[in-house]
Amino acid sequence: MAARQGRLGSQVDIPSFFIQILNSIQYGLLLFLCASGLTLVFGIMGVINLAHGSLYMIGAYLAFSLSEHLGSLWLALPVGVVLAVVFGAVLEWLLIERLYKREHLHQVLLTYGLILVFEELRSVIWGDDVHGVSMPPLLAASIALTDTLSYPVYRLWMSGVCLVLALLMAWVLLRTRLGMIIRAGSVNSEMVQSLGINIGVIHRIVFAAGVGLAAFAGMLAAPVSSVFPGMGNQVLIICFVVVVIGGIGSLKGALVGAILIGVVDTFGKVLTLEIAGVKILPELAGMSIYLLMAVILIWRPEGIFGKVRS
Amino acid sequence: MNTSNGRRQFIKAAGAAGLLSAGAGLPTLALAQTAKLKVGLMLPFTGTYASLGVAIANGFKLVVQEQGGKLAGRELEYITMDDESEPSKGADRANQLVNRDKVDLIVGTVHSGVQMGIVKIARESGVLNIIPNAGVEAATTQLCAPNIFRTSFANGQPAFPMGKHVADKGHKNVVTVAWKYGAGEESVAGFKDSYLKAGGKVSKELWVPFPNVEFQSILTEIASLKPDAVFVFFAGAGAAKFLKDYQAAGLKGKIPLYGTGFLTDGILESVGNAAEGIETTLHYGDGLNAPRNKAFQLAYAKTFKLQPDVYAVQGYDAGLLLLAGLKAVNGDMNRKKEMYAAMERAEIDSPRGKWKMSKGHNPVQDMFLRKVVGTENRVTGTVIKALDYPPAAACKMPV
Numbered sequence: 059m060a061a062r063q064g065r066l067g068s069q070v071d072i073p074s075f076f077i078q079i080l081n082s083i084q085y086g087l088l089l090f091l092c093a094s095g096l097t098l099v100f101g102i103m104g105v106i107n108l109a110h111g112s113l114y115m116i117g118a119y120l121a122f123s124l125s126e127h128l129g130s131l132w133l134a135l136p137v138g139v140v141l142a143v144v145f146g147a148v149l150e151w152l153l154i155e156r157l158y159k160r161e162h163l164h165q166v167l168l169t170y171g172l173i174l175v176f177e178e179l180r181s182v183i184w185g186d187d188v189h190g191v192s193m194p195p196l197l198a199a200s201i202a203l204t205d206t207l208s209y210p211v212y213r214l215w216m217s218g219v220c221l222v223l224a225l226l227m228a229w230v231l232l233r234t235r236l237g238m239i240i241r242a243g244s245v246n247s248e249m250v251q252s253l254g255i256n257i258g259v260i261h262r263i264v265f266a267a268g269v270g271l272a273a274f275a276g277m278l279a280a281p282v283s284s285v286f287p288g289m290g291n292q293v294l295i296i297c298f299v300v301v302v303i304g305g306i307g308s309l310k311g312a313l314v315g316a317i318l319i320g321v322v323d324t325f326g327k328v329l330t331l332e333i334a335g336v337k338i339l340p341e342l343a344g345m346s347i348y349l350l351m352a353v354i355l356i357w358r359p360e361g362i363f364g365k366v367r368s
Numbered sequence: 369m370n371t372s373n374g375r376r377q378f379i380k381a382a383g384a385a386g387l388l389s390a391g392a393g394l395p396t397l398a399l400a401q402t403a404k405l406k407v408g409l410m411l412p413f414t415g416t417y418a419s420l421g422v423a424i425a426n427g428f429k430l431v432v433q434e435q436g437g438k439l440a441g442r443e444l445e446y447i448t449m450d451d452e453s454e455p456s457k458g459a460d461r462a463n464q465l466v467n468r469d470k471v472d473l474i475v476g477t478v479h480s481g482v483q484m485g486i487v488k489i490a491r492e493s494g495v496l497n498i499i500p501n502a503g504v505e506a507a508t509t510q511l512c513a514p515n516i517f518r519t520s521f522a523n524g525q526p527a528f529p530m531g532k533h534v535a536d537k538g539h540k541n542v543v544t545v546a547w548k549y550g551a552g553e554e555s556v557a558g559f560k561d562s563y564l565k566a567g568g569k570v571s572k573e574l575w576v577p578f579p580n581v582e583f584q585s586i587l588t589e590i591a592s593l594k595p596d597a598v599f600v601f602f603a604g605a606g607a608a609k610f611l612k613d614y615q616a617a618g619l620k621g622k623i624p625l626y627g628t629g630f631l632t633d634g635i636l637e638s639v640g641n642a643a644e645g646i647e648t649t650l651h652y653g654d655g656l657n658a659p660r661n662k663a664f665q666l667a668y669a670k671t672f673k674l675q676p677d678v679y680a681v682q683g684y685d686a687g688l689l690l691l692a693g694l695k696a697v698n699g700d701m702n703r704k705k706e707m708y709a710a711m712e713r714a715e716i717d718s719p720r721g722k723w724k725m726s727k728g729h730n731p732v733q734d735m736f737l738r739k740v741v742g743t744e745n746r747v748t749g750t751v752i753k754a755l756d757y758p759p760a761a762a763c764k765m766p767v
Contacts, residue, residue, distance in 0.1 A: 071592060073592075074588055074589070074591075074592040077588045078585055078588055081584040081585045081588060082585075084584070085582055085584065177414065177415075178414070181414065181418065185419075186416075186418040186419040187419060187634075187637075187638070188604060188605045188608050188634070188635050188638045189638050190608065190612070190637075190638035190639055190640065192640070200616055200617070200618050202618065204591060204592075206591040206592075206594055206618070206619065206622055206623070207587070207588060207591030207592070207617060207618060207619070208616075208617055208618030209617075210616040210617070212616075213584070282609070282612070282613070282616075283581060283609055284581075284605050284608040284609045284612065284638060284639075286416065286604065286605030286608075287415060287416050287418065287605075288415055288416045289605070292579060292580065292581070323582065323585075324584070324585040325585070327574065327575070327576065327585050327586055327589075328574065328585050328586065328588070328589040330572075340573075340574060340575050341548075341575065343548070343575055343576075343577060344548055344575075344577030344578075344580075
């Protein structure tokens with residue numbers, strides 16, 4: 059509305075507008091996939107995992123190596139996810155398990171240390187070059203949308219996969235016995251334990267699943283984003299914004315938050331907005347998602363779907 | 369108990385180390401001219417730009433090796449400092465090199481933000497700084513200093529000839545896309561400088577927050593604006609992704625894409641045919657036919673088992689520049705004035721071709737047009753000879 063008073067860029071015709079909406083949703087869904095693991099681990103075990111972005115990076119590098127060795131991304135995806143989940147379980151058993159009763163500062167220290175370790179390991183194993191992962195031939199085509207613009211089929215497929223995973227996660231958490239135990243454990247883990255359930259195993263499953271989700275997001279994004287050092291750190295920051303906007307621990311919140319970020323980021327980059335002769339967009343596009351976060355936190359400090367903690 | 373014990377031991381150890389180094393400091397002072405020259409290599413050895421840091425250090429060391437391990441009779445001691453391309457720590461780390469390690473000069477760095485920290489310390493302490501990559505224009509314009517030299521380029525310098533080339537090709541209106549940070553902004557400014565003068569029109573400037581690589585909305589906008597051509601500034605992984613996205617969006621072949629050489633350097637292996645045929649401008653390229661370049665490539669490949677790139681050349685030239693300065697004063701770095709005067713006069717016999725310093729201490733160099741053929745950035749011509757950009761008038765050299 060403020061935009062109306064200023065001068066909002068005029069080039070956005072109707073087809074472009076719908077394509078931009080498509081761009082927003084597609085970007086949002088990928089963000090959701092990465093943020094969901096973060097919000098689950100955060101919400102259920104109370105662990106701030108700063109290394110989540112590094113696990114995304116490791117996923118992308120796995121996609122690179124595995125698709126070269128196995129010959130196709132189709133084979134690399136399942137093998138990579140299994141490797142990542144096993145790795146997540148080992149990581150939880152070796153290190154993360156010790157963090158549940160500790161304060162957040164200890165968690166931040168350990169998981170920040172893991173970022174450095176993972177980056178160094180990546181440098182030792184894969185080097186510091188940029189790599190590309192080729193798309194499966196079945197998805198490599200583009201669909202012509204206008205006379206100049208085509209849309210890559212791979213991106214549409216990626217959105218579909220993210221949607222299916224979102225539904226699957228919601229189903230597991232809300233409709234299965236495992237999901238019920240996980241939810242109960244996040245509220246009162248002692249009570250769950252006293253009912254004869256090994257909460258340690260539940261935590262290991264949730265953490266491993268979180269690692270699996272991060273790595274899977276990295277693998278899925280690898281063909282369109284290239285594979286490069288430090289790629290996880292960019293993602294981590296945006297994922298934290300998504301989690302904070304949506305409400306910590308809320309899967310629904312992560313989905314809504316991710317789509318919101320997708321919309322704001324997409325339109326922030328292409329609209330021109332001038333108020334009283336001062337250029338606001340796209341000059342300040344880099345700030346748009348953080349402004350969104352600030353506004354939402356003023357309105358609802360616990361995030362859109364966050365629970366108020368007493 | 370344990371911790372306080374540990375702390376006490378630490379203090380003891382630190383004290384002992386302090387005594388030792390103080391003792392070691394005395395003879396160094398007495399033997400200033402024959403002692404080893406302390407070179408602070410402040411470069412990124414981890415993170416996104418790690419490979420650039422290694423290439424620069426290798427290039428520099430190749431000069432020393434060619435000179436038989438000594439520069440003008442002085443042996444060298446390297447103090448390496450990983451700057452991680454982290455701007456917030458740039459000044460601190462440069463300060464450590466100068467005041468703790470007592471280096472004679474700093475060779476560094478890659479990232480323009482970190483460079484600003486080094487420039488600050490160099491200006492305050494008077495320690496010689498040779499910049500082997502960072503293109504931040506202020507270092508050789510507003511903040512130029514007698515002890516700060518650059519052997520690479522200023523950000524707008526490779527982009528300026530591209531504006532001329534795009535106009536020469538008859539493209540009347542252009543959309544620019546760049547990362548919204550120093551290098552991107554100065555690059556777009558350099559392009560516009562020559563393109564607007566030649567009568568071109570920039571219909572829209574699009575910006576992407578650094579180092580974000582989500583380009584889909586930008587591509588949709590380009591498709592709807594339908595300009596005659598697009599000028600971009602991205603580097604490394606971001607460039608690789610942009611090229612692939614541009615092709616996947618069906619824009620490649622419909623709207624020609626131009627950029628500075630950083631768009632296609634070091635990433636051609638990873639982008640398949642997404643870069644094929646793209647023209648860029650830079651001060652170096654593949655197939656530069658000079659015998660000098662061939663000799664350099666051979667020596668580099670033999671020593672480091674790697675193919676040299678533009679960053680290796682810039683590091684190599686940093687070594688050549690230092691050599692020229694040291695030779696003029698027989699290795700005595702206390703004769704600063706004479707040494708810097710020699711560096712200002714020196715004609716650097718670089719693999720990219722011979723070049724000299726501008727008034728602001730930035731290379732005055734030829735800018736080549738290159739075209740991507742397979743995995744090569746093949747040089748197809750020279751757009752501007754001996755380009756001094758941004759104009760050296762912006763530098764008021766302090767005396």
